[in-house]
Amino acid sequence: MGVYIVMGVSGSGKTTIGKLLAKKLNLTFYDADDFHPPENVEKMKSGRPLQDEDRKGWLAVLAENIQKWDKNGGAVLACSALKEKYRKQLTSVPEEDLNWIFLWADFEVILERLKVRKGHYFKPEMLTSQFETLEEPDYGLRINVNTSEGNILKEIMAKLKAPEAEIGLIGLGVMGKSLALNLLSKNINISVFNRHVPGQEEDIAKNFVQENAEKYTFQGFDYLKEFVSSLNRPRKILLMVNAGTAVDTVIESLLPFLEKDDIITDGGNSHYKDTLRREKTLKEQGIHFIGCGISGGEEGALKGPSIMPGGSLEAYKQIGPILEKIAAKDKTGNPCCTHIGPDGAGHFIKMLHNGIEYGEMQLISEIYHYLRFYTNTNPEVIADLFEIWNKEKKSYLLEISVDILRKKENEGFLIDKILDAAKQKGTGGWSTNAALELGVPLDTITASVLARNISGMKEVRVEASNLYKNTNNQNGNLEEIKDELFQAYETASLINHAIGYDLLRVASSEYNWNLNLSEISRVWTNGCIIRSGLMEDLVNIFKDSNNHLLLNKNIISEIKGNQASLVKTVGVSLQAGFAVPVLSAAANYLLNFTSSQNSANMVQAQRDYFGAHTYERTDKPRGEFFHTQWKNNS
Known part of the structure; x- marks a missing residue:
């Protein structure tokens, strides 16, 4: 059973909580104050704080008794033990037999408690000296006592029973919560933390724990020091916070509590250059940093995302097995997670994943729009056509587009009520910037980003539409164009992927990442947003060669057979008054790429x-x- 030392400044409730704990554990309770010699008691009654010399004999007596209590089955001791050297003197038994429980609260909370205490020789004015003397332990349990005695005891018992967590997760937004539940479903012991902002974010972590208490047992924290203390060493911490300054702020807050070889993993959509900087800075302090792309949205995070970690291989060997457990599985049952490469490679890959995603989304949207208004086809019929196409394509984005087109609201199609002003989080634009820096053409992805930008100019577009009177006075026949349109879609999608992978090839060389394009493709075959039948093919294509995708003999044959359909579709669309930026960019890229003279x-x-x-x-x-x-x- 061991000895439990309930410590903290006077007024923190050591005696009250110690007695409750002793009763709960069926152990004898002792109060360290009862072991003070008479001269110490008189000194404290007179309002004079004890000095280290006064405590020597008292601590020696307590240490002897702790040994005796440990041999006799354990005990609970209430003792201030404010300094580390006092605690070391009390450690007279093996560490595994000694359990430290630190009761704490803010100065004002403890002061109010002392003011209402009666019959105790400790004077409230002595509290300042106690806080000045206190050296908070970075081990044991840390319990905030600004709550009821019942809640305090309940938290202590929960933490005593809980083993150290294998991994800690910071940030309980939609993705953070889903990943936490994914980890728990794989029997991985976790701790979670969310910042505490009065009036805005209060008790997020504790409420999340309570909401899932019937199914899972895990700990939630509002204070970083407690959170870090709950993790086994080397500590593994997954950040699920907003990219940018928030990541730096959290890292800075964590550092005082971390030790050499601890691992911080950033699972957000951070810019790869920020990851390069953070990895370098933390490496100098002995801390591992992994920039980890995670794709799959809320459902993927919960059921199995595609995971793209980049950082030191040494760090991946420690946290990789955990990430692999929660990742989606490919068709052979292997996790869609792999060590991408060093420093910023993981976040670069996720950025480019999103760039390809932008292109694919815009491509499908252009084809939907063309069918909806050029052929006057209703959404349900387009959905049926997309469903037929997807039997061959096996594209997640095409699949969800079918569901979107079939969704009705009050007998009308919901898609018709959605404002045509698309938003973005930045990763598509980052891909374009990276391509410009590396001198790589990124036509389709850049076109898709700019298409979102111009869509946001809704009011200006409406005004311009009235001024230019551009109206569609041509109508097409769905049955006549659907086969050519499918060939145009297939070809543009192939080119979009080829463009994205070309940026990966160049970045791999520029940054000495030695990227394995086949393995990256495998990681993208399930869990992520751009999973498709094409991605399955790319696994094998890139096993043979990392050359530009459009130089592959099988791809050449397919594109030669479909190029005319792509060019014709672009021409008809433009003549009919429909913008098709990605289809056009794909056609132009292909013509440029295959021209010996431009x-x-x-x-x-x-x-x-x-x-x-x-x-x-x-x-x-x-x-x-x-x-x-x-x-x-x-």
Whole structure:
């Protein structure tokens, strides 16, 4: 059973809680004050605080008794034990036989309690010196006593029974809660933490624990120190907070409580350059940092997401098995989680995943819009067509589009009541910025980002529509165009993926990440938003070669057979007055990519004319540069 020492400043309730605990554990209760020699008691009665010299003999006596109580089956001792050196002197039995329970509250709370106490020699004015003396332990249980005695005892008993958590999760938003429940469903012992903001976010963690108490046993905390203390070493902490400054703030708050080799994992949509910076800074302090992309939305987080962790392999070996347990499974039963690569690789991959996602979403939306208004087809019929297409494509995004198109509200289709102003969280734009920095064309993904931007200009678009009077005076026949439209969709989707993977290839080389495109594709075959039949094919395609996807012989054959349908669809759409930015971008990229001669020679001549930027020549070796005086002054 061991000895339980209930510690804290005077007024924290050590005696009251100690007695309740002793009764609950069927142990004898002792109060350390009863072991003070008479001279110490007189000194405290006179309002003079004890000095270390006064405590020496008293602590020695307590240490002897702790040994005796431990041999006789255990006991509960109420003792202030404010300094670490006092606690070390009391540690006269093996650590596993000694249980520290630190009762605490803010100064004002304890002061009010002391003011109403009667019949005790401790004077309220001595409280300041106790708080100044207190050295809070970073071990044992930490219990906030600003609640009822019953709640305090209940929390102590719950924590005494609970083993140290394998992983801690910070941030109980939608994704955080879903991941926590996923972890618990896999029998992983966890602790959860959510910040406490009076009037805004109060008791989030504790309420979450209570809401799921019938099914799971785990601990929730509002204070970081308690939360960190509940984790086994090396501590593994998963952050599910908003990207940006919030991540830095949480990390800064955690650091005082962490030790060498602890692991912080950022599971949010952080920018990969922020991850590079954080990983480098924390590494200097001996702390591992993993930037971990997680895809799948609320349902995926709960049932099994695709997980993309990047960081040191040493850290992954420790936290990887936990992440793999909660990840979705591929068709062979292996987890859709793998060590992506070092430093910022995980978050870069998640960023690009979202970029491809932007392109696929816009592509489906363009085709829906084209069918809805060019062929005057109602949403339910479009849904039926998409469902037929998806028997071959096996695309999650196409699947959810079917459900969306069939959703009705008051006999009308809900899709017709949704405002055409799309929002974004930034990851699509980040992909475009990364492509610009690395010199990689990102046509379809960039087009999809800009399409969302222009959609947000709703009022301006309405005004412009009235001014330009662009009306659709052409109508198409669904039966006549549906096969070509499917071929256009397939081709544009292939090109969109090829463009995304090309950015991965270049980034892998630039940052020395040694990315495995086949393994990344496998991780994206389930759990994530862009899972599809095509992704299954890419697993095998990239096993053979990491070359540009459009150079694969099977892809070449497919695109050659469908290119005419893509170009025709774009042409008809534009003539009929329908914007198709991603379909157009795909067609233009393909034409540029497959052109041995394009218009860039004129661009280079222009640059050299006005800026003396030089150019290369077709009749000279690559790498030789020339400049011409273009204007004839004669």
